[in-house]
Amino acid sequence: MSKISIKQLFTYPFKGLSPQIQESVYLKTGHGIPGDRAFALMYKNTTTATNDTKQIPWMKKQNFAMQNDWHALAALDCSYDATTENLTIKRKGIELLVANTNTSEGRDRISTFFTGYLAASHPSQAATNKNIKPLQLVGKYDKTRYCDREPVHISLVSQATIDNLSEIAGKQIDVRRFRPNIVIDGVSAWGEFDWIGKHLKIGSVTVEITAPINRCLNIDVNPETGERDIHLLSLLPKHFQHSQTGVVAKIISDGNITNGDLIITC
Numbered sequence: 001m002s003k004i005s006i007k008q009l010f011t012y013p014f015k016g017l018s019p020q021i022q023e024s025v026y027l028k029t030g031h032g033i034p035g036d037r038a039f040a041l042m043y044k045n046t047t048t049a050t051n052d053t054k055q056i057p058w059m060k061k062q063n064f065a066m067q068n069d070w071h072a073l074a075a076l077d078c079s080y081d082a083t084t085e086n087l088t089i090k091r092k093g094i095e096l097l098v099a100n101t102n103t104s105e106g107r108d109r110i111s112t113f114f115t116g117y118l119a120a121s122h123p124s125q126a127a128t129n130k131n132i133k134p135l136q137l138v139g140k141y142d143k144t145r146y147c148d149r150e151p152v153h154i155s156l157v158s159q160a161t162i163d164n165l166s167e168i169a170g171k172q173i174d175v176r177r178f179r180p181n182i183v184i185d186g187v188s189a190w191g192e193f194d195w196i197g198k199h200l201k202i203g204s205v206t207v208e209i210t211a212p213i214n215r216c217l218n219i220d221v222n223p224e225t226g227e228r229d230i231h232l233l234s235l236l237p238k239h240f241q242h243s244q245t246g247v248v249a250k251i252i253s254d255g256n257i258t259n260g261d262l263i264i265t266c
Helices: 071-075 104-119 159-169 191-195 232-240
Strands: 005-011 020-022 024-027 039-043 077-081 086-091 094-100 135-139 154-158 182-185 199-202 205-214 244-251 255-258 263-265
Touching: 005 024, 005 255, 071 104, 086 104, 094 104, 104 135, 154 159, 154 191, 154 205, 159 182, 159 191, 159 232, 159 244, 191 205, 191 244, 205 255
Parallel strands: 154 182
Antiparallel strands: 005 020, 005 182, 024 255, 039 135, 077 086, 086 094, 154 244, 199 205, 199 263, 205 244
């Protein structure tokens, strides 16, 4: 039997923006991964407008700008430095903005940049907010979290599942389309579904696999170009009679996990 282990780790400091590759992350009960989806770009209106943008609580995803609605967001290379608290935005290697997420001026610059960027972009046909509204940066690193689900979770997917989809699609599928926290080696294609309802030991940390992940149009978007170039969302039900890929997990015990850590059922 092959060993099951962590192949890659990702966090997403800003909901809907670029993933960041990590060598290790800390899993925290009641929170998830501190710093993961810590910031978001909230649609600003009379009911949500506030001066205290660092303390906005969790809200449903339709309140935020996301790649599902605005696929052009994927064309941006956005990186966050937790030490300087700066967000750097590039496109095709050209630097477009560097702004600090902890100052009012920096947060306003980020909000203004993305408001203008989406105003010049085209939403998906299924977008819930087709008429662009002003955006407001919300959240604080390590403090807030804006995952799609209110119950705290992390997401996992097997590399073999992505490889199977690549064979069916006839081209290599980038795992970043699925925005996982953990990519797993050593599990057969779709084998992660067999873990639902079970506990896993990841390194020294225990998690409970709770549900499969229902997918949206975001998986059709090329994470390099921002173009919808593979119709994966229609491919899934055609070949598998469902639109699910990967699973979510609840953290049972705190601790660090690292690339290469073994995963066992317990």
